[in-house]
Amino acid sequence: MTPYEQLFQNNRLWAEEQLRADPDFFNRLAREQRPDFLYIGCSDSRVPANQIMGLSPGDVFVHRNVANLVNNVDLNVMSVINYGVKHLDVKHIIVCGHYGCGGVKAAMQPRDLGILNPWLRNIRDVYRMHKAELDSLEDEARRYDRLVELNVTEQYTNIIKTAAVQQSFLARGYPTVHGWVFDLRNGLIKDLNLDFRETLRNIQEVYDLTGTVWR
Structure with a gap:
């Protein structure tokens, strides 16, 4: 066989x-599926969404791509978010990166990677925005781990910028967005404990798509 x-x-x-x-x-x-969770994760074969959360088929709506990016011009991820929020009524959206991410590591290296260049530039932009913090970390492994966390935080923020999430939260009080990192070294999920409501308040001056101010 x-x-x-x-x-x-x-x-x-x-x-x-x-x-x-x-x-x-x-x-x-x-x-008909009615999952409470939308999971946006990396395509890495070592990070199976359902298994790491102990959930069964039907419990989580899943989207995966290289380095768990949420790019506003990617119709795939935008369609998943819109469908999950507006049609499946998900209560939680989780963007989950993982330590040891090949996409993040590739973005840290000054190499021409062909068709991957425009995709990985999103991560390189995260590095640029946090260059002082990252360059202050002398240990390369720690710098790598920290960029994984910062990339998750940026993608988490990108989700909150979407009209579907803002409008649903205003009308119904959900979904809540979360940022996680999965550690391949011990099998545990790390919650970055990002404050959804505080993030929403901080970005709404520029990215508010509802005309309503959150307090």
């Missing part, structure tokens, strides 16, 4: 296991 063929064998075994544990599992899964 080839590695590709093994995937179908794995799938059959998985489906049988789910039915043994819960005969109604797939009946529930086939119904």
